[in-house]
Amino acid sequence: MTTATPERCAALRTALLGLHRHLIELERREYEKLHGRxxxxxxxxxxxxxxxxxxxxxxxxxxxxxxxxxxxxxADATEAPQVVAGRVREMLKLEASAEADFSSHYQRHFHTSPELAMAHAAVIRALG
Structure with missing residues (x-):
């Protein structure tokens, strides 16, 4: 995110919420396979x-x-979005060297879910 305008921040927020929602849905499916509805x-x-x-x-x-x-x-309205954007970029790198716990789960879901891949792309677009 090169410029943290309110519109760009809102677009990133919306994209992150969509990504989060897809991850929760995937986790729920897996959980319910093991533990029932x-x-x-x-x-x-x-x-x-x-x-x-x-x-x-x-x-x-x-x-x-x-x-x-x-x-x-x-007061953090200009700095916080830049920090968030940087951390999101690191988390979503899809590299083995990324944050271990998040990355391993995320990559497993990413490679099996076209919906998650689309949500990932929306976040990348929102980051600019």
């Missing part, structure tokens, strides 16, 4: 407390940082 509330508890879902936390934290930066009057 879960209600929305039950799976929310799994997402919140299961160690196996902790790998999504870095992405979740970046979305929260971007949300906070988009709040009116935030």
């Amino acid at each position: 879960q209600s929305a509330g039950e799976f929310l508890q799994v997402m919140a407390y299961a160690e196996s879902m902790r790998w999504l936390e870095p992405l979740s934290r970046l979305i929260v940082m971007l949300d906070e930066a988009l709040e009116p009057g935030n």
Whole structure:
């Protein structure tokens, strides 16, 4: 992201939310194969407390940082989006050297899900 305008930040936020949603859907499918159908509330508890879902936390934290930066009057409104963009680029590199826990899970899903590949492309476009 070369210039952190509110519109570009909002576009990145939307793209990241779409990516996050796809990852959660993929994790839910895998979880339900092993543990049976879960209600929305039950799976929310799994997402919140299961160690196996902790790998999504870095992405979740970046979305929260971007949300906070988009709040009116935030002093970090210009710097935070640049930090988020840099971290997102590192996380989504699809290289073996990327952040180990996130990268291994992400790459496994990426190579099996065309929807995730499309969401990934949307994030890359939003980064500019």
